[in-house]
């Protein structure tokens with residue numbers, strides 16, 4: 001009896017709160033929410049597709065209730081501009097899930113920080129110091145070393161007689177470049193030797209990443225329904241242990257750098273940069289550690305995924321593949337390998353990277369922003385505390401803005417040069433405004449370089465017996481969009497054998 005009264009009272013309070021919100025504000029339309037669960041009961045796993053379908057029914061701005069939290073999703077250029085330009089400052093906070101709050105120590109890093117003095121300071125460190133054009137250039141040898149290592153590794157595997165004409169799992173090679181590039185850039189460490197074997201510190205690093213994902217997933221169930229949380233309590237001990245383990249590894253690496261700096265001076269890696277700048281910007285140790293791990297979280301999978309999608313499109317579109325190779329042969333030739341210096345002479349290659357990021361942005365809903373005050377967007381109210389998502393995937397496929405949007409046609413960017421770093425609201429793979437991705441240029445360079453090397457060195461075909469049309473272009477659910485079926489492909493070398501050697505550089 002007592003329990004049923006309690007449940008009834010609880011349901012009544014939630015219903016009353018929901019009705020109060022509905023009538024106090026003019027909220028965007030959307031699918032009918034149920035008490036307590038909101039729309040969670042009918043959100044399909046691939047969320048950006050589901051929100052797109054709903055936007056076709058309810059319009060380009062919709063309300064979606066995650067339990068009792070209002071999430072507003074906008075799906076066209078005009079509204080994206082309102083969110084990311086006109087109301088940028090009011091919509092620049094972050095929603096922190098319970099696990100994100102724990103991992104970031106309540107937003108002491110960059111990704112999970114709310115907009116405020118701390119955020120502005122850390123963002124300045126990123127813009128002026130970590131991602132400055134000078135540092136990007138200084139770290140170029142790492143990127144070029146890693147892409148040539150990828151080429152060498154693919155060459156070894158595809159010319160191995162045991163693998164004769166067998167397909168390779170493309171993401172294995174892309175993942176290694178992304179992993180090595182980001183750990184070297186952030187920590188100044190290549191945890192993997194030339195045979196692909198990971199050292200003890202690297203194993204610890206990988207275990208920490210995997211454990212973080214596991215801990216995050218363990219809380220996901222009750223994230224949006226607060227009263228269910230007693231069923232999924234935060235395992236404080238496990239989070240504390242995880243944090244301590246992450247700090248221990250990062251501190252050990254920081255100490256190695258402090259020692260090395262005394263003998264050979266500061267290097268360009270982020271860890272050295274942050275330790276050197278710690279006093280100038282008054283950065284706490286938690287912030288330095290948080291920032292280093294932010295780079296891993298945000299910079300590792302995004303680049304590898306973008307290239308995997310691009311390669312799938314290139315295999316499905318042999319015409320584009322061939323045209324890119326003709327450009328590479330003309331500009332780079334058959335006697336040397338591509339470098340980033342060649343990019344300005346390879347417009348078609350750059351258009352391919354852009355077209356892939358248009359059709360397959362690795363974070364299709366960006367990261368959710370949170371309203372720090374009541375805001376009006378598209379004539380509707382967005383109450384303080386709601387989350388706002390820009391469906392950049394839908395924006396970049398809008399038939400009102402793009403001609404034949406579903407077609408993979410890089411030429412569209414030769415005909416009209418559309419910016420993709422936050423200045424043109426039709427194309428927003430990196431977001432825009434205050435929270436635009438600080439690693440955008442680095443990401444673009446790495447994606448373009450990986451694509452350029454893959455195309456210059458190899459011809460790519462689907463696995464034997466499979467036609468290009470049969471490649472599964474479905475997406476996996478999640479904040480970051482992996483291919484549902486990892487791409488398998490058959491590479492065939494097309495350059496002289498001496499051009500397939502890694503050019504190892506130790507910086």
Ligand code: HEM
Pocket residue numbers: 110111112123294295296298299300302303306361362363366367368429430431432434435436437438439440442443444447
């Ligand atoms: C193709 C590659 C990449 C794509 C498509 C991408 C995309 C994005 C997007 C959409 C956001 C969210 C923007 C927002 O909330 O409005 C973001 C944030 C961020 N990205 Fe990237 N990113 C890429 C590569 C990188 C790389 C290589 C790094 C660093 C090494 C990086 C670091 C970050 C950080 C630190 C944030 C958080 C910014 C903030 O909250 O202020 N990203 N990225």
